[in-house]
Amino acid sequence: MNFITCPRCGKECYRLFGSVCKDCFFETFKLIELPHVLHVRICSACGAYFHRSRWEDIGNIEDVVLKAVEDTLFIHNEAGDVEVYLEPREITPYIYRVRAEVDAVVREEPVHAEAETEVRIQRTACDMCSRESGGYFEAIIQIRAAGRFPTEEEKKRCMVIARESMDSMRKKGDRLAFISEIVEQKEGVDLYMGSMNASRQVCRLITSELGGNFSESPTLVGMKDGKNLYRVTFSVRLPEFRPGDVIRFRGKIIHIKSSGKKVNGTSLEDGSRFISTPEELKGAEKIGNMGNAVLTVLVSIEDNAILVLDPETYETVAIKKPMSFNAESGSEIPVLKTPYGIFALSHSEIPQAK
Ligand SMILES: [Zn+2]
Ligand SMILES: [Zn+2]
Numbered sequence: 506m507n508f509i510t511c512p513r514c515g516k517e518c519y520r521l522f523g524s525v526c527k528d529c530f531f532e533t534f535k536l537i538e539l540p541h542v543l544h545v546r547i548c549s550a551c552g553a554y555f556h557r558s559r560w561e562d563i564g565n566i567e568d569v570v571l572k573a574v575e576d577t578l579f580i581h582n583e584a585g586d587v588e589v590y591l592e593p594r595e596i597t598p599y600i601y602r603v604r605a606e607v608d609a610v611v612r613e614e615p616v617h618a619e620a621e622t623e624v625r626i627q628r629t630a631c632d633m634c635s636r637e638s639g640g641y642f643e644a645i646i647q648i649r650a651a652g653r654f655p656t657e658e659e660k661k662r663c664m665v666i667a668r669e670s671m672d673s674m675r676k677k678g679d680r681l682a683f684i685s686e687i688v689e690q691k692e693g694v695d696l697y698m699g700s701m702n703a704s705r706q707v708c709r710l711i712t713s714e715l716g717g718n719f720s721e722s723p724t725l726v727g728m729k730d731g732k733n734l735y736r737v738t739f740s741v742r743l744p745e746f747r748p749g750d751v752i753r754f755r756g757k758i759i760h761i762k763s764s765g766k767k768v769n770g771t772s773l774e775d776g777s778r779f780i781s782t783p784e785e786l787k788g789a790e791k792i793g794n795m796g797n798a799v800l801t802v803l804v805s806i807e808d809n810a811i812l813v814l815d816p817e818t819y820e821t822v823a824i825k826k827p828m829s830f831n832a833e834s835g836s837e838i839p840v841l842k843t844p845y846g847i848f849a850l851s852h853s854e855i856p857q858a859k
Pocket of ligand 1: 511512513514515516525526527528529530
């Protein structure tokens with residue numbers, strides 16, 4: 506085997522690394538570089554990390570500390586098969602020490618390096634939290650109902666939908682997806698929202714679940730960087746009649762099945778399908794709700810009528826026989842008592858018979 510003489514130290518070796526022997530090469534080779542001190546800014550309220558000139562949600566403090574070290578740790582570009590091991594140690598809530606160990610292969614030689622750094626944490630308020638606490642809002646969502654006040658249940662559900670979608674949009678990176686204020690009123694709820702786009706999404710979710718519709722109207726509130734600055738009011742109108750409601754409309758008794766831009770239902774008298782619009786239904790009379798259906802005894806079945814016990818007076822009354830009817834005398838069937846009479850229901854029509 507041929508020996509080569511290192512031109513730097515004069516030692517004999519098998520091969521040269523660049524122009525010198527292995528020892529001379531690795532004497533000056535720096536696998537890693539890490540500053541002794543790192544400064545990171547995190548939000549004391551939400552824990553966001555100020556990173557590449559913007560605030561990001563990364564995780565808990567330890568995740569932020571490790572991310573800061575990973576981002577700063579310089580590894581020589583000749584290194585292959587790099588393995589990095591970081592060990593954080595909390596010294597105080599504001600200071601972490603992190604030891605970095607790196608294994609890599611450089612010019613077919615395994616190399617190991619270690620370094621340690623101190624991460625100093627500065628706690629401030631991020632853009633979002635300072636806006637949130639300052640009552641900042643881009644949009645107002647006004648939740649109302651047509652021809653009535655929203656129920657407590659509807660108001661609660663709207664607030665849950667808003668909070669849940671803000672959480673998920675924040676996780677996806679929309680840092681303005683927050684509710685800065687909720688004002689409950691007798692006629693509805695007003696939500697003051699940090700983000701206009703997030704607000705539109707909330708309106709879509711609310712109306713697709715609870716029915717109704719929404720409109721938006723911008724108001725000019727000033728100028729910023731030479732551009733008009735708008736605030737948008739979203740008006741959500743929950744439907745006058747909700748799924749489960751039973752209404753009397755043009756002499757027909759209708760069970761409302763869904764209520765959006767179109768209102769769908771079925772006739773309680775003959776089972777026929779019913780389609781209308783909220784505008785058309787203005788003036789219709791709500792006469793009951795499927796939630797108030799009760800079980801009663803079916804006394805007997807005749808050609809076009811059935812005899813049942815009135816659930817309140819226990820008198821036997823004759824009512825119209827529904828189109829598809831397969832119950833037997835003596836069994837219990839669900840009925841709904843309304844000011845316009847008692848209607849026999851099929852078991853599948855009611856949420857749960859009481
Ligand atoms: Zn040498
Ligand atoms: Zn924050």
